[in-house]
Amino acid sequence: MTDLGISPETVTHRRVLRVAIPIVISNATVPILGAVDTGVVGQMGLAAPIGAVGIGAIILASLYWFFGFLRMGLSGLVAQARGAGEVAETGALLTRGLIIGAIGGLLFVVLQGIVFAGAFYVAPASPEVEGLARDYLSIRIWGAPAAIALFAINGWLIAMEKTRSVLVLQLWMNGLNAGLDVLFVLGFGWGVEGVAVATLIAEWTGLGLGVWLCGAAFAGSQWKDWARVFDPVRLRRLLGVSSDIIVRSLVLNAMFILFVFRSSAFGDVPLAATQILLQFLEITAYALDGFAFAAEALVGQAMGAKQRFALRKSAIITSLWGLFAVVLMALFFAMFGPWLIDLMATSVEVRAEAKGYLLWVVFSPIVGIAAWMLDGVFIGATRTKDMRNAALEALVIYLIALWLCVGWFGVHGLWMALYVSFVARALTLWRRYPALEKAASG
Numbered sequence: 001m002t003d004l005g006i007s008p009e010t011v012t013h014r015r016v017l018r019v020a021i022p023i024v025i026s027n028a029t030v031p032i033l034g035a036v037d038t039g040v041v042g043q044m045g046l047a048a049p050i051g052a053v054g055i056g057a058i059i060l061a062s063l064y065w066f067f068g069f070l071r072m073g074l075s076g077l078v079a080q081a082r083g084a085g086e087v088a089e090t091g092a093l094l095t096r097g098l099i100i101g102a103i104g105g106l107l108f109v110v111l112q113g114i115v116f117a118g119a120f121y122v123a124p125a126s127p128e129v130e131g132l133a134r135d136y137l138s139i140r141i142w143g144a145p146a147a148i149a150l151f152a153i154n155g156w157l158i159a160m161e162k163t164r165s166v167l168v169l170q171l172w173m174n175g176l177n178a179g180l181d182v183l184f185v186l187g188f189g190w191g192v193e194g195v196a197v198a199t200l201i202a203e204w205t206g207l208g209l210g211v212w213l214c215g216a217a218f219a220g221s222q223w224k225d226w227a228r229v230f231d232p233v234r235l236r237r238l239l240g241v242s243s244d245i246i247v248r249s250l251v252l253n254a255m256f257i258l259f260v261f262r263s264s265a266f267g268d269v270p271l272a273a274t275q276i277l278l279q280f281l282e283i284t285a286y287a288l289d290g291f292a293f294a295a296e297a298l299v300g301q302a303m304g305a306k307q308r309f310a311l312r313k314s315a316i317i318t319s320l321w322g323l324f325a326v327v328l329m330a331l332f333f334a335m336f337g338p339w340l341i342d343l344m345a346t347s348v349e350v351r352a353e354a355k356g357y358l359l360w361v362v363f364s365p366i367v368g369i370a371a372w373m374l375d376g377v378f379i380g381a382t383r384t385k386d387m388r389n390a391a392l393e394a395l396v397i398y399l400i401a402l403w404l405c406v407g408w409f410g411v412h413g414l415w416m417a418l419y420v421s422f423v424a425r426a427l428t429l430w431r432r433y434p435a436l437e438k439a440a441s442g
Contacts, residue, residue, distance in 0.1 A: 006083050006301040011313045016321055019297055020290035022167035027286035029174045036178040040185040041195060049192050052132030059119045060140055067104050067148045069242040070097050074155030076382040079300020091222035092229045094214060096238060097152025105145025112141045132192045139196035143203035153210035158293045165213040172209055177202035244384030251391040255398055255421050262406060262414055270411050273353035276341060277361050284329050284365045291322040292376030299380030308440040319373045326365035333362045360415035367419050370426035378429060381436050390428035397424040
């Protein structure tokens with residue numbers, strides 16, 4: 001694509017949509033793959049293989065999540081380097097990210113025995129399920145270097161506004177994975193191991209395709225300028241940004257874990273209803289990712305170019321489209337929420353319980369939009385210390401709200417406290433936004 005540069009005039013609705021829409025489509029393929037994985041092992045007619053694939057996938061997702069900072073950290077830093085016209089640094093950043101991904105993945109391979117033993121200690125399963133899950137994990141773990149390195153690939157592509165390439169990459173990996181699932185499990189009868197081999201092949205071929213899609217980074221010699229790649233100052237900046245993002249992500253995850261744990265105190269039915277309704281929030285997050293990623297790319301470039309008004313316009317336009325998306329989501333949940341609940345649950349009690357709290361989910365995208373979009377703005381600006389501190393402040397506010405609201409209003413109070421967490425995250429970030437703009441003034 002033609003590099004438009006960054007200025008208030010070049011930040012347009014068309015440009016935002018060109019970045020955002022491929023991500024929205026790409027994210028829509030993620031739950032489809034999960035359904036295929038479950039569906040093919042379900043054809044074996046046994047419960048244990050379904051549980052083994054489920055628990056194995058969750059264990060690996062939890063391990064790989066730790067390296068999610070590569071996607072967010074690289075997105076902001078590459079966008080800023082691009083905005084500042086530092087072409088050599090954009091290539092060096094990708095090399096740094098790929099090296100970190102490879103090292104992290106190899107560590108998981110080497111330590112797999114200890115890692116899996118710890119995982120099953122925390123989340124024990126029946127001997128049959130654990131045995132099958134270990135077979136699954138022993139194959140999938142060899143894809144760890146590729147899976148983690150892909151975080152860096154995606155972060156680089158988003159920062160360079162090459163989100164169509166992200167879509168191509170996602171379609172290739174998920175399409176190949178689903179096709180091989182059917183071939184290996186239903187055709188060859190490989191069972192759980194077939195699902196693992198299919199994903200392993202998809203991850204390594206995906207990494208190869210991803211490197212090819214990042215061809216601009218390897219066009220010159222900047223990607224192998226080792227003095228720049230291992231420059232201590234630049235490495236410290238990447239590590240500093242990464243550590244802040246890790247803390248911030250841990251805090252936000254803690255909020256949702258507390259939400260689920262507190263719901264379990266009300267009994268199995270409220271817990272099941274909460275789990276169903278949380279899927280609606282996950283759908284919202286997938287839909288909003290496109291506009292948040294657009295904010296990362298454009299705000300990052302504006303920060304690198306010291307274009308304060310381009311930064312402000314980027315934040316406003318991406319947020320307006322994000323607001324439009326969540327209004328549509330709210331209307332969708334209001335109209336089809338009861339049907340989706342019936343689709344996801346067969347228990348009459350669970351259905352009734354979930355529908356009793358559906359209104360909270362209907363308005364949750366609108367309440368949460370400011371926090372989600374500000375996350376994108378701050379990631380693009382790499383104001384990660386602000387994000388970390390804001391998350392810690394929001395956690396304190398959430399804990400107080402959780403204690404008060406649940407005590408007064410029961411399960412409804414649980415959802416009230418979640419709303420408070422959204423507002424707290426937005427306000428704590430918004431309080432720091434003027435300093436972010438000031439930093440873009442040069």
